[in-house]
Amino acid sequence: MSITIGDPTSQPHQGLTSALVDSATKLSFRKVSKEVEKYTAGVISASTVHCLLSRVTQDAICEDKNQHESWYKDGCIPPPGERNVSILYMEADGLWIRLQREDKEHYELKSAIAYEGWERHEDDSYSLLNKKVYCHGDESIPFWQSSGIHFDKYWDLGSVNLIGVRWRRCRLGSMQVKVRWDIVLVS
Numbered sequence: 001m002s003i004t005i006g007d008p009t010s011q012p013h014q015g016l017t018s019a020l021v022d023s024a025t026k027l028s029f030r031k032v033s034k035e036v037e038k039y040t041a042g043v044i045s046a047s048t049v050h051c052l053l054s055r056v057t058q059d060a061i062c063e064d065k066n067q068h069e070s071w072y073k074d075g076c077i078p079p080p081g082e083r084n085v086s087i088l089y090m091e092a093d094g095l096w097i098r099l100q101r102e103d104k105e106h107y108e109l110k111s112a113i114a115y116e117g118w119e120r121h122e123d124d125s126y127s128l129l130n131k132k133v134y135c136h137g138d139e140s141i142p143f144w145q146s147s148g149i150h151f152d153k154y155w156d157l158g159s160v161n162l163i164g165v166r167w168r169r170c171r172l173g174s175m176q177v178k179v180r181w182d183i184v185l186v187s
Contacts (some may be wrong), residue, residue, distance in 0.1 A: 019047060021056055029053075061137045067149050068141045080156040083116075083130070088160040090114045092147070110136040112147040114155070120163075 023032045033046035070076045092112040099107055115128040134150040136143045152159060 016058060017052055020052055024053055029094040057137060062165075064136075064138060064149075065141060066144055068146055070147055072145060078152075080152050080158060083155045084159055085116050085155060086160070088114055088116060088151075088155060091145075100156075108139075110134075110143045112143075112150045112151075 014016070016125065020036065027035075029050070030046075033049045036044050037046065038048050051080055064088060090112060092110065094108045094110045097107045099105060099108055112134045112135075113128075113131060115131040118126045119128045119129060120126055132151060134147045148157065
């Protein structure tokens, strides 16, 4: 293992970082850090796991910013993705997260999903076809522009009819809820 205990600048093995990121997308941070501490006999602590995941997050945010700047400021648009479909379904939502010890009280984690359709299984469950997910990590770049950059890596968005669902906020008793409003077709 290439982590030097007590050295915050040491770099872990790429396989370890990949495994941590994969685990963090499936489990809570607390479970991931406990498992890593258990498997490494305490050599890698929860704070080390947090630092490693923070580095990966910052790298992804920097890549997002660089791609956005390349597209929208420099005009360097890469060729579109190779998949051509006539219809692409897209959905987006946000999750408000309370922050502790930060300058602001909340952060909205925005995410979008695009898929080509769905298939039904024998047990009446469904799977989305060719699903891609984008998670937005920086408020300094527009969400829809950034998600478009992400999805354009896979699909030729210029040849797609995008189908989305508009949602509208309304009150249901004392609760604020989102309701389906209408379906939008963009040609």
